[in-house]
Structures are given as C-alpha cells and as structure tokens.
Amino acid sequence: MTASPSGVLTESVSVSEAAEMARRAREQVVGRVSGHPDRRDTDEYFRLAALNDTLLPERVRDALDRLRDGAADAVVVHGLPADGPAVPVLGWTWLGMVTRRLGHEYGYRAEKDGDLVHDVRPRPEGAATQSNASSAVDLSLHTEVAFHDIRPDFVVLYGVRSPEPRPATRLVRIADAIRECRPETVRELREQRFRIAAPESFSQARIVDDVAPIGGSYDWPTIRWHSSIVAENTHRRAAVTDFLESAESVAHQVRLGPGSLVAFSNSRCLHGRDSFAARYDARDRWLLRTYVLRDVTRLMSRYGLEPDSAGIRTLAEAVAS
Numbered sequence: 092m093t094a095s096p097s098g099v100l101t102e103s104v105s106v107s108e109a110a111e112m113a114r115r116a117r118e119q120v121v122g123r124v125s126g127h128p129d130r131r132d133t134d135e136y137f138r139l140a141a142l143n144d145t146l147l148p149e150r151v152r153d154a155l156d157r158l159r160d161g162a163a164d165a166v167v168v169h170g171l172p173a174d175g176p177a178v179p180v181l182g183w184t185w186l187g188m189v190t191r192r193l194g195h196e197y198g199y200r201a202e203k204d205g206d207l208v209h210d211v212r213p214r215p216e217g218a219a220t221q222s223n224a225s226s227a228v229d230l231s232l233h234t235e236v237a238f239h240d241i242r243p244d245f246v247v248l249y250g251v252r253s254p255e256p257r258p259a260t261r262l263v264r265i266a267d268a269i270r271e272c273r274p275e276t277v278r279e280l281r282e283q284r285f286r287i288a289a290p291e292s293f294s295q296a297r298i299v300d301d302v303a304p305i306g307g308s309y310d311w312p313t314i315r316w317h318s319s320i321v322a323e324n325t326h327r328r329a330a331v332t333d334f335l336e337s338a339e340s341v342a343h344q345v346r347l348g349p350g351s352l353v354a355f356s357n358s359r360c361l362h363g364r365d366s367f368a369a370r371y372d373a374r375d376r377w378l379l380r381t382y383v384l385r386d387v388t389r390l391m392s393r394y395g396l397e398p399d400s401a402g403i404r405t406l407a408e409a410v411a412s
C-alpha cells in the first residue's frame with residue numbers, strides 16, 4: 092500500500108492479478124446475474140459482488156476498510172480489469188464490491204431520477220454548468236449533495252472510458268486545506284452563516300441557509316461545500332476565497348481511466364474535475380458513480396421503510412423530500 096502522509100491510499104492491480112480477477116468475476120458474479128445491470132435495481136448485482144469481494148486483492152480490501160473506519164480519507168485503485176464499453180459488467184462488479192464494503196448505495200429522486208448507479212457523462216446542455224454533466228469548465232471543488240441534511244458518507248467513482256489526456260479529478264483533504272488557510276478563515280467558516288443551493292443536476296431547486304461549511308473538531312474537521320455558497324459580508328466572502336485558494340493548493344490529482352476507481356469520504360474530502368474536450372459520442376468520458384451511506388437504516392428510521400429488495404429503490408424515492 093502506498094500510504095502518503097496525506098491519508099490518500101493508492102493501490103495498483105498487477106496485470107497477472109487482473110487476468111485472474113476478470114476470469115473469476117465473470118464466473119462468480121457476472122455469469123450468475125439475470126439480465127443486464129439495472130441502475131435503479133442494483134441489489135442482485137451488488138449483493139453477488141459483495142459476496143465475492145475477496146476477488147479484490149487483500150491490500151485493496153484493507154485500504155477500503157481503513158477508509159471505512161476513518162483511518163484514511165480516500166482510496167485510489169488503478170489497473171482493475173476493464174471491459175467492453177456497451178455494458179461495463181466488470182466495472183459494475185468492482186463498483187458493487189467497493190460500494191458494499193463501505194456501506195450501501197442510495198439515491199435521490201431529484202438526482203438522475205433516483206438512479207442508484209449514476210452514469211456521469213458530459214452533456215451539451217450541461218457543458219458550462221457546475222454539475223456532473225459539465226466538460227468545458229473546471230468543476231470547482233465541492234462535496235456531494237452539500238445542501239441536503241442526508242449526504243453520502245462516501246462517494247465511489249469508477250472509470251469506464253476517458254479521453255486522452257485524462258482530465259484530473261482533484262481531491263482535497265479538508266485537514267490539508269485548513270492547514271493552508273488563515274486562522275480567521277477557519278473561524279468564519281465554522282459559523283452557521285452561509286447559504287448553499289442544490290446543484291443544477293438536481294431537478295428540484297433547493298436552498299439552505301445557516302450552514303457552517305466547516306464542522307467537526309479541531310483534529311477531525313468536516314466540510315460541506317458547493318460553488319453556490321453565498322456569504323453576506325466581506326469577511327465571509329474573503330473567507331470563501333481564501334479557503335478555495337488554499338484548498339486548490341493542496342489538491343491531489345487522480346486521473347480516472349478505464350479500470351481506475353476512487354472512493355473518498357464526502358465529509359473529509361472535497362473534489363473537483365478539470366475541464367476536458369467532450370465529444371458527445373460513443374467514445375466520450377464515462378464514469379459510474381455511487382453515493383454510499385455507511386448505515387442505510389438511517390433512511391429506514393426516517394422514512395419508515397423496510398429493507399426488502401424493492402425497498403432499495405423505494406429509499407431512493409423517499410429521500411428527496
């Protein structure tokens with residue numbers, strides 16, 4: 092394991108490991124699933140993937156466990172066996188293994204119509220927006236679903252296709268960003284004085300007030316952030332500017348090509364993406380994404396749902412209130 096002091100763990104799967112992983116994944120997971128992967132009914136595929144997650148090298152599972160228990164903030168894996176572009180069944184397998192090792196996938200009715208596996212692709216109408224459909228502009232640093240009171244504990248991104256050169260996904264640990272900030276910036280951002288709106292990919296317009304972007308303790312800070320963040324006075328606006336400049340200065344660059352995956356804590360990392368040239372054809376950039384809750388029973392308690400297989404979809408329906 093390459094453990095940088097930054098808390099971002101990077102692993103690579105060797106070519107010989109990958110060949111054996113692909114063979115066994117097709118036999119033990121892909122070949123036993125009925126039909127194609129279904130973005131809104133992931134349970135059969137992900138359950139089988141999870142039952143067979145020992146196909147992942149032990150060091151990869153160990154890194155994911157460190158992310159799950161808070162000993163690391165992000166895990167990057169390169170060299171996973173990639174497969175055909177039409178239906179990335181091996182990609183679904185790795186995504187399912189990683190997602191279920193960290194928790195449980197869930198969705199929002201207002202985001203991609205409740206899909207539990209998100210196709211992240213550039214779209215012409217979103218090219219210049221601050222959303223996952225963008226391409227022509229840098230996607231500025233943010234956390235997922237920052238405006239909502241139920242936010243993913245972890246986010247997993249798997250690369251199906253990428254243009255060359257591969258655009259960088261920028262990853263920033265909040266602890267690193269804070270170290271670079273002026274003390275008054277951190278003091279301001281700990282105040283519940285900021286407004287955050289839903290991103291343009293959400294079909295419902297939502298704005299929340301009285302958000303403290305930085306939370307948690309001194310040693311274990313957390314972050315909620317989106318480009319829509321609004322501050323009402325010059326001190327707070329200066330804090331927003333200083334924070335973003337500081338965060339960008341300590342960004343890790345992860346280039347997701349076919350067979351690469353990143354999983355990160357959504358409360359301890361910000362992420363963004365560099366601009367790239369979209370093609371809007373069958374060779375365009377394409378990621379699979381899941382939102383992960385470590386304890387999905389939070390949703391059951393809140394919405395009174397049962398954990399039956401159809402309920403997984405129902406949770407997605409219910410969360411967007």
Ligand SMILES: [Fe+2]
Binds near residue numbers: 223233235362
């Ligand atoms: Fe994002």
